[in-house]
Amino acid sequence: RMKNNLGYFLGLTGFPLKGEEIVQCGIADYFVKSENLPRLQAKIKETINHSQEASVEELRKIMKEFAERVEKSYHNEEFISEVFGHSTLECICHELERKSNDNEFARNLYERVKANSPMGMRIIYEQLNRGTDIDYRESLKVDMRITKR
Numbered sequence: 001r002m003k004n005n006l007g008y009f010l011g012l013t014g015f016p017l018k019g020e021e022i023v024q025c026g027i028a029d030y031f032v033k034s035e036n037l038p039r040l041q042a043k044i045k046e047t048i049n050h051s052q053e054a055s056v057e058e059l060r061k062i063m064k065e066f067a068e069r070v071e072k073s074y075h076n077e078e079f080i081s082e083v084f085g086h087s088t089l090e091c092i093c094h095e096l097e098r099k100s101n102d103n104e105f106a107r108n109l110y111e112r113v114k115a116n117s118p119m120g121m122r123i124i125y126e127q128l129n130r131g132t133d134i135d136y137r138e139s140l141k142v143d144m145r146i147t148k149r
Contacts, residue, residue: 011128024072030066096113
């Protein structure tokens with residue numbers, strides 16, 4: 001359900017996300033640098049100690065105080081949206097292969113995808129497709145079933 005087919009991109013390539021990228025992909029709302037975490041934790045503890053219970057709005061206000069400004073879009077998002085928006089796994093792989101001739105990002109992704117198990121790729125692709133029609137709780141159950149087999 002991630003914007004611009006980022007979920008398909010991440011699921012099929014196993015591409016890792018770091019810090020700000022998690023916000024850019026819509027997984028997190030805020031990014032706080034690790035050196036600011038102790039001050040953030042102290043501020044949250046102080047707020048909770050004063051009122052015994054902090055509201056969600058109070059916590060959001062604190063997070064915004066410590067959060068870094070993050071660019072809205074993920075790098076190569078337009079490319080990812082186009083390539084990973086194809087209707088089949090075969091089309092996605094074919095498009096990556098085709099674009100890998102003159103695009104280094106595509107070449108790196110294509111190499112990652114080629115190194116993956118074909119069966120694993122099909123399972124992940126099917127899981128991603130089915131995940132668009134079920135709620136979060138059901139999605140976690142499906143994930144658990146797949147990992148237990």
